[in-house]
Amino acid sequence: MRKSQLRIHGRVVSTSLALCLAAPVFAQQPGGTDVIWQDRGDAAALDLVGGPGGADRQPGTNCRFIKESRNATSPTFDVDDEHGATWTVKLGEEARSETAATRLLWAAGYVVDETYYRPHIRVRGMPRLARGQEFVSDDGIVIGARLEREPASEVSNHWSWYENPFVGTREFNGLRVMMALVNHWDLKEINNRASDPVGGGGQYGITDLGATFGRTGNSFGRSKGVLKDYTEATFIENVTTEYVDFRMHSRPFVLSVFNFPNYRFRTRMESVAKRIPIADARWIGDLLGRLSAEQISDGFRASGFSPADVEGYTQVVMQRIAALNASEPLQRPLPLAPQSDVTVPSVVPSVPDTDAARCLDSTCRQVPRRETLTAIGLGATYARAILGGFEQGSGIGGGVQVTSANAIPALTLRATALTSTRLDRRLDLEAFFPSIGGSRNHADVWFSHVERDTDFFGIGPRTPTDLKTQFAITRRSYQGSLYRDLADHIQGGVYVQVMNTGTSRGRDTTDQPIDDSFASTPEPLPARWIPGFRSTTQVLSYGGFLAYDTRDNSIGLTRGIDIYGRIASADRLGTHEVLADYGWFEGELDVQGYAPLGSPRTSLLLRSRGLFKTPKGGGRQIPFYELSWLGGREYLRGYPSYRFRGNNMLLFSSELQQTVYALTGVRGVDLFATGDVGQVWGDARSSSDLAIRDNQAFSRRNWHSGLGGGLQYRHSRSIAVRVEVSRSPENVLTYVSLSRGF
Numbered sequence: 001m002r003k004s005q006l007r008i009h010g011r012v013v014s015t016s017l018a019l020c021l022a023a024p025v026f027a028q029q030p031g032g033t034d035v036i037w038q039d040r041g042d043a044a045a046l047d048l049v050g051g052p053g054g055a056d057r058q059p060g061t062n063c064r065f066i067k068e069s070r071n072a073t074s075p076t077f078d079v080d081d082e083h084g085a086t087w088t089v090k091l092g093e094e095a096r097s098e099t100a101a102t103r104l105l106w107a108a109g110y111v112v113d114e115t116y117y118r119p120h121i122r123v124r125g126m127p128r129l130a131r132g133q134e135f136v137s138d139d140g141i142v143i144g145a146r147l148e149r150e151p152a153s154e155v156s157n158h159w160s161w162y163e164n165p166f167v168g169t170r171e172f173n174g175l176r177v178m179m180a181l182v183n184h185w186d187l188k189e190i191n192n193r194a195s196d197p198v199g200g201g202g203q204y205g206i207t208d209l210g211a212t213f214g215r216t217g218n219s220f221g222r223s224k225g226v227l228k229d230y231t232e233a234t235f236i237e238n239v240t241t242e243y244v245d246f247r248m249h250s251r252p253f254v255l256s257v258f259n260f261p262n263y264r265f266r267t268r269m270e271s272v273a274k275r276i277p278i279a280d281a282r283w284i285g286d287l288l289g290r291l292s293a294e295q296i297s298d299g300f301r302a303s304g305f306s307p308a309d310v311e312g313y314t315q316v317v318m319q320r321i322a323a324l325n326a327s328e329p330l331q332r333p334l335p336l337a338p339q340s341d342v343t344v345p346s347v348v349p350s351v352p353d354t355d356a357a358r359c360l361d362s363t364c365r366q367v368p369r370r371e372t373l374t375a376i377g378l379g380a381t382y383a384r385a386i387l388g389g390f391e392q393g394s395g396i397g398g399g400v401q402v403t404s405a406n407a408i409p410a411l412t413l414r415a416t417a418l419t420s421t422r423l424d425r426r427l428d429l430e431a432f433f434p435s436i437g438g439s440r441n442h443a444d445v446w447f448s449h450v451e452r453d454t455d456f457f458g459i460g461p462r463t464p465t466d467l468k469t470q471f472a473i474t475r476r477s478y479q480g481s482l483y484r485d486l487a488d489h490i491q492g493g494v495y496v497q498v499m500n501t502g503t504s505r506g507r508d509t510t511d512q513p514i515d516d517s518f519a520s521t522p523e524p525l526p527a528r529w530i531p532g533f534r535s536t537t538q539v540l541s542y543g544g545f546l547a548y549d550t551r552d553n554s555i556g557l558t559r560g561i562d563i564y565g566r567i568a569s570a571d572r573l574g575t576h577e578v579l580a581d582y583g584w585f586e587g588e589l590d591v592q593g594y595a596p597l598g599s600p601r602t603s604l605l606l607r608s609r610g611l612f613k614t615p616k617g618g619g620r621q622i623p624f625y626e627l628s629w630l631g632g633r634e635y636l637r638g639y640p641s642y643r644f645r646g647n648n649m650l651l652f653s654s655e656l657q658q659t660v661y662a663l664t665g666v667r668g669v670d671l672f673a674t675g676d677v678g679q680v681w682g683d684a685r686s687s688s689d690l691a692i693r694d695n696q697a698f699s700r701r702n703w704h705s706g707l708g709g710g711l712q713y714r715h716s717r718s719i720a721v722r723v724e725v726s727r728s729p730e731n732v733l734t735y736v737s738l739s740r741g742f
Contacts (some may be wrong), residue, residue, distance in 0.1 A: 036204040037109045037171035043290035048299035052106040053114030059147045065125040075132025086150035091132040094210025095146035096303045097225035101182045101209035103299035111205025114149040117304040121145050131664040158189045161272050173276050174284035180246030180273040185222050186211035187269045217249040219559045219596050227312045228488045235320050244281050248273035259598030285324025366545050367495040374718045381405050392632040393641035395421030424452035440485040450475045453506040459645050461680050461702035470506030489550045496542040532623030543568025553717040555665045556600025562592040583616035601659035609651045633735040636678045638706025638728030647682030670712050677705040
């Protein structure tokens, strides 16, 4: 080989060696390598109050409204401040949890947005928002706001948890652990952003961490920023010799398998927290372990949580970090934080957003009859309008409520006067004790006076329609209940009621008098036989209840589960104007499910309700107006209200709802289809007539069904204008109501 060739080969070899040796240097130059984790240096020096932006880049105090976004899950709009910075403002349940999560992930070395939480901000030029107006006052004060700095103009894209440049690396596995540590259940690609990933030097980060610090699960059970849920959630699910699995539930409700793409998409999210090498889990645990408890508390404190919540969240996070750093990672749920020192946070103190808070502040009752009245503010502290208040058959009811609000410590007094479109009347006087020996215990004592007319067709599942008549009822009752929040969404208690009830003929004189209603039956039944008619009865009843309610109306159609059970005993008091002795046992079970089918725009509603009453021995009876019943918009559509009466009833209802026009996250127009089937059976009287006995028996021939559909406009979380038509073998009936369904 000639010398010139040797020189050329030598230059090639030396150049190649130089490039190989220089490659690591080039890889560390800014803009040359994609980044998902950065070394923050001395952990003790990190400021979790300022977070990723620091104290020097906080938003200003003089903001100007730019535009509202209607695409995000939470109410969102943009503002700019006096420094020229643009911020995205998020309101609602994600505001606090997202601010806290960004600080914790940033401290661990991961890329997040610059976020700050403000209890209130003033925004100039604030219009009426399509969503989140309840967080805005008339003078432009916005409460409970998370402000996120608009990123610098640059090319960005979304990245996948399953395909990215870091799969298999220690840093990426550490990020997977962080998702489990903060219980982030919304692991969609749209929540991940990479800046300029094509050209190299991209920053791979998480842009939406609002669905954190609650419980993972399907749309029925998951939550955001609920300390009690986060405290009780299992962290480490399983450990092998090589890997650790963290608890991450995302699998949708089983019925949503019909939307298979979404079912598969959500189910796959669970794998993000599974099969993480133990060494990588300990690595991220060691990084987090360098943070002090005070620093972690600073992150939650800067996110607007109350002192008790800060303490509770800090304790659970420290427990989870300790589990990662344990010589043998835990294979069981972490110990719970002491419940006596923990309170469940509300998103914005002045705007309670949970069902429990709304019920305590409004007019929800579980016993003796379960009802929720809708309260509407009138701009006055001590008065508000009320919708509802009557069982079906009274038309649309409403009125006004006067309340002492917070004027009397530990006690709220309320007076409510209601009427309906059919001129029924109701008056309630109430004393409510929101906290008895602790915030979980409540008591309610009230007097109620009701006057209304209703229809009567007879007793049994096959009474003919030509026996229809009307009667009036006047009832004065005294009730008291004591109940406790046993756990999140679970409530139980006891109650007692004294009822003084009188009946008479109704106002509708076109119906035949009830005295003659049964003149043509095989065995005539004069009015004096009907238990409780044209008499004044006094009955003492007492019992207990248990309720589990996860219903959520915050976005789109209702989702969740509602299970209610009650048992009671009733006995007569004093003397009666007729020879009748009243006494019975009763049990009630009502199970309702609201299953989203792929999105909040489609929902399947299923209900099963049973009410069972048994007369006590010695020939004791049940007043006819206390019998179980079916018929009407709420209980067996396609039939008149109270069409069938008997000792027992069983009802199955279904409804498929589809949003056809979404105005906001709450408001929208829906189409729905309905189907109901039910039966009543059982009667205290005995007879040798086979037809009468058959009319009282539980039989496959005694089922009644109705099919229908309609249109509803959802105006708010509790109010909807609803028109539906239902057809049964007897009738085609139209119902108008202010309801979102059963």
